[in-house]
Amino acid sequence: xxxxxxxxxxxxxxxxxxxxxxxxxxxxxxxxxxxxxxxxxxxxxxxxxxxxxxxxxxxxxxxxxxxxxxxxxxxxxxxxxxxxxxxxxxxxxxxxxxxxxxxxxxxxxxxxxxxxxxxxxxxxxxxxxxxxxxxxxxxxxxxxxxxxxxxxxxxxxxxxxxxxxxxxxxxxxxxxxxxxxxxxxxxxxxxxxxxxxxxxxxxxxxxxxxxxxxxxxxxxxxxxxxxxxxxxxxxxxxxxxxxxxxxxxxxxxxxxxxxxxxxxxxxxxxxxxxxxxxxxxxxxxxxxxxxxxxxxxxxxxxxxxxxxxxxxxxxxxxxxxxxxxxxx
Amino acid sequence: xxxxxxxxxxxxxxxxxxxxxxxxxxxxxxxxxxxxxxxxxxxxxxxxxxxxxxxxxxxxxxxxxxxxxxxxxxxxxxxxxxxxxxxxxxxxxxxxxxxxxxxxxxxxxxxxxxxxxxxxxxxxxxxxxxxxxxxxxxxxxxxxxxxxxxxxxxxxxxxxxxxxxxxxxxxxxxxxxxxxxxxxxxxxxxxxxxxxxxxxxxxxxxxxxxxxxxxxxxxxxxxxxxxxxxxxxxxxxxxxxxxxxxxxxxxxxxxxxxxxxxxxxxxxxxxxxxxxxxxxxxxxxxxxxxxxxxxxxxxxxxxxxxxxxxxxxxxxxxxxxxxxxxxxxx
Numbered sequence: 261x262x263x264x265x266x267x268x269x270x271x272x273x274x275x276x277x278x279x280x281x282x283x284x285x286x287x288x289x290x291x292x293x294x295x296x297x298x299x300x301x302x303x304x305x306x307x308x309x310x311x312x313x314x315x316x317x318x319x320x321x322x323x324x325x326x327x328x329x330x331x332x333x334x335x336x337x338x339x340x341x342x343x344x345x346x347x348x349x350x351x352x353x354x355x356x357x358x359x360x361x362x363x364x365x366x367x368x369x370x371x372x373x374x375x376x377x378x379x380x381x382x383x384x385x386x387x388x389x390x391x392x393x394x395x396x397x398x399x400x401x402x403x404x405x406x407x408x409x410x411x412x413x414x415x416x417x418x419x420x421x422x423x424x425x426x427x428x429x430x431x432x433x434x435x436x437x438x439x440x441x442x443x444x445x446x447x448x449x450x451x452x453x454x455x456x457x458x459x460x461x462x463x464x465x466x467x468x469x470x471x472x473x474x475x476x477x478x479x480x481x482x483x484x485x486x487x488x489x490x491x492x493x494x495x496x497x498x499x500x501x502x503x504x505x506x507x508x509x510x511x512x513x514x515x516x517x518x519x520x521x522x523x524x525x526x527x528x529x530x531x532x533x534x535x536x537x538x539x540x541x542x543x544x545x546x547x548x549x550x551x552x553x554x555x556x557x558x559x560x561x562x563x564x565x566x567x568x569x570x571x572x573x574x575x576x577x578x579x580x581x582x583x584x585x586x587x588x
Numbered sequence: 589x590x591x592x593x594x595x596x597x598x599x600x601x602x603x604x605x606x607x608x609x610x611x612x613x614x615x616x617x618x619x620x621x622x623x624x625x626x627x628x629x630x631x632x633x634x635x636x637x638x639x640x641x642x643x644x645x646x647x648x649x650x651x652x653x654x655x656x657x658x659x660x661x662x663x664x665x666x667x668x669x670x671x672x673x674x675x676x677x678x679x680x681x682x683x684x685x686x687x688x689x690x691x692x693x694x695x696x697x698x699x700x701x702x703x704x705x706x707x708x709x710x711x712x713x714x715x716x717x718x719x720x721x722x723x724x725x726x727x728x729x730x731x732x733x734x735x736x737x738x739x740x741x742x743x744x745x746x747x748x749x750x751x752x753x754x755x756x757x758x759x760x761x762x763x764x765x766x767x768x769x770x771x772x773x774x775x776x777x778x779x780x781x782x783x784x785x786x787x788x789x790x791x792x793x794x795x796x797x798x799x800x801x802x803x804x805x806x807x808x809x810x811x812x813x814x815x816x817x818x819x820x821x822x823x824x825x826x827x828x829x830x831x832x833x834x835x836x837x838x839x840x841x842x843x844x845x846x847x848x849x850x851x852x853x854x855x856x857x858x859x860x861x862x863x864x865x866x867x868x869x870x871x872x873x874x875x876x877x878x879x880x881x882x883x884x885x886x887x888x889x890x891x892x893x894x895x896x897x898x899x900x901x902x903x904x905x906x907x908x909x910x911x912x913x914x915x916x917x918x
Contacts, residue, residue: 323725371905375912378862380657380725381852385904388849392898400894516733519726529723561740568733572716575726583721 269526269581273541280549288555294423295431296555300544302434303551305502308543309440309495310518311525312447313488315539317379318522319451320484321464321531326368326383327361327518328511329391330489331496334360336394338497339506342409350415357497358490364390365489366482373481387515394508403506416501436502443491448536456483464531520567521546524574528582546570602859606874613878617885624888632767636760636835638880639773640665642873643828644847645854646780647821649872652855653784654814655797655864656717656724658821660732662848664709665829667739668702669839672755672830673748675701680752688753695754702826709735710822714815739841747840751833759834769831776827780820781869793817797864846897853904854879879903 285291310327317324334357342353364386371382405413419432451457459480462470471477500506525542527534549570550563617625624630644661651658679694680687709731716727761768784790792813796803803810833839858875860867879900886896 371908375909377908377912381856381862381904381908384849384852385901385908388901389898389905390901392894392896392901394894396892396895396898516729519729523726529726559741561744562737564733564737564740566737568730568735568737571726571730571733572722575722575730576716576720579720579722 269578270535270538270541273525273538273545277541277545277548280545284548284552284556288552288557291552291555295425298421298431298433300548300551301437302502303547304540304543305434305436305440306495306499307514307518307521307547308540309443309491309498310514311521311539311543312443312536313491314518314522315525315527315534315536316447316451316460316484317488318527318529319464319531319534320460320480321467322372322379322481322484323519323529324368324383324485324488325380325515325519326364326387326390327488327492328514329387329394330361330364331492331499331514332508332511333364333390333394333496334358334493335496335500335510336398336403336506336508339403339409339412339500340398342412343403343407348409348411350411353409353412354494354497357493359493361493361496362486362490365485365487365492368489369482369485372485373478398508400508402508405504408500408504408506412497412501413504416498416504434502436498439498443494444536444540447487450487451536456480460484461532464533466532516571517546517550517567518543520571520574523578524570526578528578529575530582542574603868603871603874606858606871606878610874610878610881613881613885617881617888621885621888625885630884630888634880634884635767635770638876639767639769640828640831640835640844641847641850641854641880642773642876643776643824643831644851645858645872645876646777646869647824647828648851648855649858649860649867649869650780650784650793650817650824651724651821652860652862653793653797653864653867654817655800656814656817657852657862658713658728658818658825659725659848660709660713660728660735661821661825661828661851662844663732663735663739664706664822664825665832666839666841666843667709667735668705668826668829669833669843670739670743670748670841671705672698672702673751673833673839674742676752676755677748677750683750687750690752690754692754695752698752698755699758699830702830703823706822706824706826706829707819708822710819710825711815713822714818717818718811718814736841743841745841747838747843749838751837751839755830756834756837759831759836769835772827772831776824777869777873780824783820784869789813789816794865797861797866799865849897849904850879850900853900853907856904857907 290296310331313327314324337360338353338357341347341356347353368383368386371377372379416436418435420435422430422432425431451460456479459470459475462473462475463477463480467477499510521542522534522539523529524545525534525538525540527539546567549566553560553563553566644665647658647661675698676687676690676694680690713728713731716722716731717724758768758772763771784793792803792808795806795808796810796813800810832844854872854875855867856862857879858867858871860871882899883896886899
């Protein structure tokens with residue numbers, strides 16, 4: 261299969277993406293300015309990290325709508341812990357946030373695998389329970405920049421390239437995209453080069469066949485939801501570090517954008533299909549379109565219509581594609 | 589021959605369990621907050637707040653019966669209320685007697701606009717699901733965004749405040765001492781129960797949900813049935829939107845977002861199988877009663893609304909666990 265074949269959904273998305281970039285650039289040349297491109301790259305990080313987790317869940321034949329709740333819980337609890345214990349550092353807190361996400365993800369896996377319940381219902385329930393408990397028991401007040409741990413702010417503020425803009429301002433390429441790219445490579449290697457990763461595809465394509473050739477569905481389901489939870493926890497704390505703010509009401513409705521991006525990237529909600537590259541392209545497409553509405557002189561109130569339209573278009577295309585393949 | 593009988597008994601066992609749950613919650617709350625919980629005011633206020641949620645939960649149950657789900661009900665409900673509100677403001681002005689004392693005819697036109705919005709939006713969902721064969725989760729997730737988005741573009745963000753008196757009567761009025769929203773809920777619940785239990789359409793929905801392939805081979809017009817299912821859920825959602833905007837005298841693009849989870853919860857707790865084939869209006873109504881009593885009691889005990897949300901989530905997971913335990917392979 262050639263890399264540039266039109267039968268690869270990644271190639272198609274890449275072509276659509278390029279066409280969209282040219283179009284936006286024609287409407288407003290400011291799109292191609294370095295500061296806009298850098299800010300676009302930065303906006304990819306959080307959505308992208310979450311999308312990698314959703315991708316793995318979706319390939320296994322499941323779905324997850326609880327990750328934004330897990331992300332916000334991991335972020336808020338970790339930062340509260342840092343403030344309460346006067347705890348400093350960067351690696352430790354990120355490990356804690358990922359561990360919180362992992363633990364919550366395993367709860368999802370328990371309900372999905374142990375009790376054989378539809379993932380959408382399970383994750384709706386865990387999302388409500390976690391979000392409600394966080395706001396009801398831990399707190400509703402946001403932690404502003406004056407109380408945010410300095411190390412996290414400094415970390416989130418790291419840049420790869422730093423340029424001087426007009427009027428003495430600075431803009432740079434956030435180093436956080438390295439974290440995103442690293443996670444993407446690791447998830448790609450997990451999915452394509454490990455036995456467990458191949459098991460994720462097997463389970464999503466044909467659960468019974470996967471069981472008969474010796475894959476353990478329980479292990480796979482726990483790995484998949486655990487990974488999605490851990491990625492969400494990590495992304496949550498990273499989000500807090502990048503915006504210098506810990507808001508326990510953050511990430512409301514993000515699940516729609518992330519699921520849209522993953523579906524746009526060619527993953528099938530029925531499982532068994534999807535790739536890291538496609539997902540990254542899907543995330544880029546979605547982030548670019550919603551960020552460029554202002555550049556295209558469209559009111560931001562149109563954003564939800566655009567996102568919804570993207571979901572419907574992408575699912576229609578994949579549904580037609582899947583049907584054609586069945587027909588062949 | 590035995591199977592349908594056993595099935596009927598199984599549903600009854602589930603219903604019985606739910607009724608016991610209602611009694612248990614009622615007794616518990618009466619014991620915990622005796623002076624406030626039994627006040628007529630508290631119980632009457634439930635008859636005004638619960639119906640809009642009940643309609644959404646019935647809509648969710650109907651979609652789940654076919655093995656689908658409708659995540660766009662909130663968007664449809666809000667869009668219907670907003671379009672009716674815009675019509676009223678265009679017809680009678682944004683405030684004053686022209687708006688408040690509007691006659692029965694324009695109010696009826698507003699109701700028609702809201703319900704038509706629900707039916708058209710539902711038909712759009714139904715076409716996406718039955719013709720283009722998009723999986724219901726994604727189709728309604730996307731269309732829900734579009735409906736909410738249209739509502740947002742039309743209003744620009746802020747709520748539309750001020751509805752005619754005739755409209756707010758639907759949300760706040762009482763006929764012979766019974767809340768109008770409750771009457772609306774009971775009428776529609778009865779109609780849906782008859783539709784599901786006594787018509788060929790209703791039986792075919794259960795068959796499609798139980799085994800879609802067998803339904804096709806049995807010669808059922810599954811596409812048409814699916815289309816009508818989502819037209820029905822859209823219509824129910826729009827009536828919920830009328831009750832919501834009538835009760836609050838306002839309509840906004842992001843009202844009632846937490847209703848989505850609650851509607852799913854009530855449907856599942858009411859014995860609906862999200863994989864399709866099983867569900868009843870009676871179960872949904874009893875589950876609605878259980879959760880409204882629980883929420884009301886918790887609010888009287890000064891639990892924050894967030895904790896009430898958390899308890900609803902835990903309830904959903906617990907009811908899943910209970911169902912799994914009850915239907916475990918023996």
